Amino acid sequence: MTQVAIRRALLSVSDKSGLVELGQRLAARGVELVSTGGTAKALRDAGLTVKDVSDMTGFPEMMDGRVKTLHPMVHGGLLAVRDNPEHAAAMAEHQIGAIDLVVVNLYPFEATVMRGAERDEVIENIDIGGPSMVRSAAKNHQFVTIVTDPADYAALEAELDAGAGAASLAFRKAMAAKAFAATAAYDSMISQWFAFADQQQNFPPIVSMTRKLAGTLRYGENPHQEAALYLPGGPHSQGLPQARQVQGKELSYNNYNDANAAFELAAEFRGQEPAIVIVKHANPCGVAQRQSLLGAWDAALQCDSVSAFGGIVACNVPLDGPTAEAICQIFTEVVVAPGADDAALAAFAKKKNLRLLLTGDLPDPRRPGQTLTIIAGGILVQDRDSAAITAADLKVVTKRAPTEQELKDCLFAWTVARHVKSNAIVYAKDGATAGIGAGQMNRRDSSRIAAMKAAEAAETYGWDRPRTHGSAVASDAFFPFADGLLAAAEAGATAIIQPGGSIRDEEVIAAADEAGLAMVFTGMRHFRH
Helix, strand or coil: CCEEECCEEEEEECCCCCHHHHHHHHHHCCCEEEECHHHHHHHHHCCCCCEEHHHHHCCCCECCCCECCCCHHHHHHHHCCCCCHHHHHHHHHCCCCCCCEEEEECCCHHHHHHCCCCHHHHHHCCCCHHHHHHHHHHHCCCCCEEECCHHHHHHHHHHHHHCCCEEEHHHHHHHHHHHHHHHHHHHHHHHHHHHHHHCCCCCCCCCCCCEEEEEEECCCCCCCCCEEEEEECCCCCCCHHHCEEEECCCCCHHHHHHHHHHHHHHHCCCCCCCEEEEEECCEEEEEEECCCHHHHHHHHHCCCHHHHCCEEEEECCCECHHHHHHHCCCCEEEEEECCECHHHHHHHHCCCCCEEEECCCCCCCCCCCEEEEEECCEEEEEECCCCCCCHHHCEECCCECCCHHHHHHHHHHHHHHCCCCCCCEEEEECCEEEEEECCCCCHHHHHHHHHHHHHHHHHHHCCCCCCCCCCEEEECCCCCCHHHHHHHHHCCCCEEEECCCCCCHHHHHHHHHHCCCEEEECCCCCCCC
16 A cells, blocks of 8 residues: 555654654544553643553553553554455454554663663563564554654654655655664664673674664775765774764765774873874874873874875874874874864864864773674674783893883884784884884885885984884784894894794794894784784
């Protein structure tokens, strides 16, 4: 049927926003209102005439409201195929009235979980009757209109205005699709809670993930690819999608990907002295910590000012005016910060296309969670790489132990290296990156590329020698041969931090000793593909 008149509506909602106004408009059209519990009370309190579901079924609500709509008088009125003679005869025989409109939203399971409720309360907020009615109405959308989202009340009213009190098939189809998505998401959240929170299964036999569309993007990695941003359902960490975009164009797929890389690395320095992270194509190209944010910017930029052009900048403390003015001196796509003062906002306002995102906070870099990678025919799932080391975890394997400053630089370089694509080599000196080699097929080339960038920086800024001299160098995985280590020594590095674990460790250690290097093993690698 193309048009179906709305003569009887069943309303049962947990979220009562807009309920009374909807009830008033339906009643004004002569629609009979049928309802339950708190929904019926809210409508009656507004002066509306409401028929209880219990009057329709002949059974009272029972078992603390667990059983009220699970009845043939309800589901018969929802599921009957009205132009089927057998269905029509059954309705007449059992005095089942047709229900033309169902307005239902479900118990607040997600909100209950997110506020840390006890298990019994979580279980009580698993809706049974609501999803059953939603699915019945959605299945029979040929005759029944289902609305599950208060945001669609206005669309429903517009539909009834346009159809003289009737809903079109196109509208009913659209609402049915949304209804099935709502119940699927609801069940997904419940199954995730049972698996991950209640049963503490890391990899349950079946995983159903909820994703909500936040919006479409201009395109994907390339203009011929379509793209969109989805948000996870249920509890999740805050990030860029929740940030306040103060100015600039909409973020693209690449903007989100690159800005997230900068954001995650900046979070490593949460609660520490000011730090600046500059990222290009999801790889850091400059990172530094200083007593002032402006000093950190200058030191980070000096690592690789060529790659910084058109990059992403993130910091761990609110932006100030002088730092914002300095950032604006080069072309920057996105700036991400916990906050920004008035002077910083004024500086950025001069660059209309620059996207400024204020996050309010930084995520815990050690938070648990999982990452997903889609491959042909499957999905790879793993725990987040949230493990960390401290100075106490390091094992000195060379004759010479690192100095206090070398040890600090080793740990700083190691922090950055875990966010660099493998094979990763990071030189650092005095709390700033001196050279970064990323994404190479062998570690020796990464060492050489990082040293080359440091040499270019020295030439650009007129230094006597590259900052790799006297630096510490971090390798995200072990040196399988001594050549990568020797390349670092040739660049002037004096200390090495690496996982160890190669069958040639002794050869590499001997090469380090011969070169007079201090080397420590972490016992942990950080591949990032």
